[in-house]
Amino acid sequence: MTVRFGLLGAGRIGKVHAKAIGSNRGASLVAVADAAPAAARDLATAYEADVRTIDAIEQSTDIDAVVICTPTDTHADLIERFARRGKAIFCEKPIDLDVARVTQCLSVVKQASAKLMVGFNRRFDPHFSALRKAIDDGAIGNVEMISITSRDPGPPPHDYIGRSGGIFRDMTIHDFDMARFLLKEEPLFVSAHASVLVDKTIGELGDFDSASIILETASGRQCLISNSRRATYGYDQRIEVHGSEGMVAAENQRPVSIEIANKDGYTRPPLHDFFMTRYLDAYANEIAAFIEAVTSGKPVSPSGEDGLIALMIADAARESVKSRKTVRLAERAT
């Protein structure tokens, strides 16, 4: 079976997914939609796909699944529309910036018995997958404490900051999902500190650029997250998991691994400077997992629910910063 795809949104991340679909033998890209006709056309041409409107894709009987890469504020509506049409849905995170809206959307998905996968790409990074596998294999015993270092090479444009929902919902949300993926127990308490150290304008926009967060589960497991919108040496993405019998860590990835030694010391080049090159394999693996779930009829993971919980943690972190209190996450009846 070949999964036939419609791609909604032909921007930066849309191109990444088009490439992943194009090079996957179990999938074909049938149609591309984008508000900018030229963008849609270029991408469609490259992959021998049609240009269609979102409405047309919704009606198309030759499309099994959609990948939603449109602006965030359209995600929930599109998910609902395509869920009702019985299409399998892969949606870039977040579903929405508002927990209530996400909850409503997920109930539509549930009623329609639709497949919805959320784009937490890092779970599919080969190194982080290997780390999770080491935990599953018992290599470190019981997980006790996690440290996640997640720093962007530089801040996004100011207009993006304005509509991003803030650092916790935009950036840390990936780390919250990773924490859940590795802790295998829900965080119950959140303490967060955040400040503006990199760019004053970010503060004027009501956001932060530097944050430290502690998550704690009911059984006392802890996860430390360190975020910054600045890392001069590249895209800093590291994870350490400490357990009762050992520790497993995933180091940073480098595009080139040479080292030059001279009188000033030993120097290795900077890290990847962009999330797309850093997570190139992750994006391909992510779409492959989605295709596999669609083909096999097995559940998708991470699910809409995973998207929702990560968002709730993000909101709790923001609340903790403001209230200067540890926030207890509401128990969820799923």
Next chain:
Amino acid sequence: MTVRFGLLGAGRIGKVHAKAIGSNRGASLVAVADAAPAAARDLATAYEADVRTIDAIEQSTDIDAVVICTPTDTHADLIERFARRGKAIFCEKPIDLDVARVTQCLSVVKQASAKLMVGFNRRFDPHFSALRKAIDDGAIGNVEMISITSRDPGPPPHDYIGRSGGIFRDMTIHDFDMARFLLKEEPLFVSAHASVLVDKTIGELGDFDSASIILETASGRQCLISNSRRATYGYDQRIEVHGSEGMVAAENQRPVSIEIANKDGYTRPPLHDFFMTRYLDAYANEIAAFIEAVTSGKPVSPSGEDGLIALMIADAARESVKSRKTVRLAERAT
């Protein structure tokens, strides 16, 4: 000038300091006191020193300085006695487990214009010193965020736990001092989480064995600390300092740096498994710095004040765990 030392306490850490004094050309060990006569005698013999009582050392005119390595609950009293006698004092941390008692003691030291140095040995580790020097040299611009990983190979004996003052005053206090040493700005807010994951008895004794702490300064600088009483792979002591123009990190130290590669992968031996071997150079440098301060008449560092502030942060961390709130440190009028 040779600084003539009296050593109070001939236990484990007393021996370390005796060795540091013995191998320093600017110092001589004149007398050793210990409640256990055999311990005092053995150490005295090894360094060709006298065995004297604490009282006798207090009276001795041939002694310029004392090193206090007796049990914690005697520290403040001894500091006061020797301060009044005009001896220079090096005291192992902590001065006392009670902030009020420390404050009182420091006021005696101040009145006596005595020199009091507190044993935060890690400041003198060559790698951490180099890290601080890199900061001072401007290698990373303005300090923004620090991550300190500090894990013991295994928990101390239960009876030690009982009189230790708890993980924050016993273990994290070193990290609090290190944070201050590197931030160069006082922490103003503390959030802490702590739990019992390693050894239930530690919990029954009212203490924790696993802790995560965030410190934040007035200007928004942040420091993350990760503590555990368990690290199967050895004594885990790492620091990363992120700044506006770069990052500087100090890696773990290994007693032997070979690597074996075979079908199972590449394996390096574990880290040092004991703080004394890990910080061997630090202890020697620490005493050397004390001797230098005594000889030159310059101020000692870290001071009694540094000991007090680290203790106050420890108390705030404990309060944060209990109250589930971020604790604001009292402004101090020094």
Next chain:
Amino acid sequence: MTVRFGLLGAGRIGKVHAKAIGSNRGASLVAVADAAPAAARDLATAYEADVRTIDAIEQSTDIDAVVICTPTDTHADLIERFARRGKAIFCEKPIDLDVARVTQCLSVVKQASAKLMVGFNRRFDPHFSALRKAIDDGAIGNVEMISITSRDPGPPPHDYIGRSGGIFRDMTIHDFDMARFLLKEEPLFVSAHASVLVDKTIGELGDFDSASIILETASGRQCLISNSRRATYGYDQRIEVHGSEGMVAAENQRPVSIEIANKDGYTRPPLHDFFMTRYLDAYANEIAAFIEAVTSGKPVSPSGEDGLIALMIADAARESVKSRKTVRLAERAT
């Protein structure tokens, strides 16, 4: 312009090149030939190409270039045939195991003014390219000494050994080419030692499985090569270049870069265990360079001449092992 390819040989390495052609926007795979019809058909189907005989490809006017992946003893004949037809030729190393035959073949290529590129894929590895670039950029001053470590995970099948031409012409030939690529001066002297330490049958077949080689140029630059048919920890491919002002090194590549620490130490997984995964990017870059040379009309590199010189060094190494003498390479009038 799109370069239209015929692929001769649909075996293991043929598939690698088919994939590289297939994913290159400047190329299309038009036809595949293989003595085994099923192999040709499978590969042709996957890339929507025709199955044709070699003769038919030779006659085809819709084919600009061929990639020769057939058995070694057919290479020289095929190069001559396609050179005379005016096709651009990419040929896997070696052109032939016999220097005289290679010389003859290259003279045909020259007369036909044909483009012939030889498959020394390692020049196109991103890490080794970066190393060469560092040298070109002057990062280490004048190149003085090179160390190449090149160890296979395990020996090839015995029947392959028999027709391989021996370790120097089969395995070290890549290192000889790399030495030339980095030295930028021709080796003039060769000393080699070789023995059978891994597999006695290899010795019975007249070959060696372990070799150490020194190359020296006219100006005294030296290159050390260490070869083994065994490396339990994976495909060991490292290069160090020492110069007057520094050193540049390319480390091994790992499929997964996690590390597990426990009471036995710190363990990273083994290296890649197969040349195709290790040099995946190199193969893609290699074909891209060939396509670029064909499209732009610029010279190909590495050339047939490069293939010949590496073969001559291999023969000299074998002679050195047998004669227990340093062998002086004949000066070549090109």
Next chain:
Amino acid sequence: MTVRFGLLGAGRIGKVHAKAIGSNRGASLVAVADAAPAAARDLATAYEADVRTIDAIEQSTDIDAVVICTPTDTHADLIERFARRGKAIFCEKPIDLDVARVTQCLSVVKQASAKLMVGFNRRFDPHFSALRKAIDDGAIGNVEMISITSRDPGPPPHDYIGRSGGIFRDMTIHDFDMARFLLKEEPLFVSAHASVLVDKTIGELGDFDSASIILETASGRQCLISNSRRATYGYDQRIEVHGSEGMVAAENQRPVSIEIANKDGYTRPPLHDFFMTRYLDAYANEIAAFIEAVTSGKPVSPSGEDGLIALMIADAARESVKSRKTVRLAERAT
């Protein structure tokens, strides 16, 4: 039992040994001799020893052992004198630059049944010892191939070059000993290349500054050695041993292990820049092993014989460079 030492030669290396003796509880430094009275006096004062002439030390009944750190051309004579007196002897390498003279000297030592240990300090480096131990423990199976990288930070003074006996007898001799220590089988064949790349004057003095050497044993084990008198990044001392079941490597040592990351990449400080700091522990362990052998009555290692064989390999390497042939080492009847 305390071993009572006389130290012959109070220069740079003499001070190192004095310190090692001074800090060893099983030894005392009784007397120091040096042609320069001030040097002898300074060292004697620091360790509360006497200044005596070499003749006086030879006559002294309160001296059990001597450490010979005088110029090379005096070594053999002094060894013979003190051997006849029944003193245990530790002599810095080499015994003499001439094989015949060494052979003669060793026969005197043998007749006198004296203890003679030769100063191949690297055997006692904790990292290289651990590497040897890993081999002995069977961690890598049978040893097959060794790579030794040994580069000095910079060339020694020209007048030293002149009396050094040449790079092979002065510098590589340490690597030849290390090869023997790790191969546990005698080298039988030597091929060497050497050139002048660092400093023309070294060439004018008849010596080389850059050398590559292959050793091969009777069973085909191979050892590659890479030497240079220049390494801009510090004192480069690495060893890799490949065996049938794995590989063990000892990495370089660094005085400070911090790393700074910024837009230019990740930089670690240079290596040790001096053999004395690099091999500080090795020197202490070496003297401790000598003291242990003297005290226990067990044989010393490395022995005078070890010194002789390393010198013979050095001579063979020089011959190989000149003759452009692999040199077969003479079988020795010991």
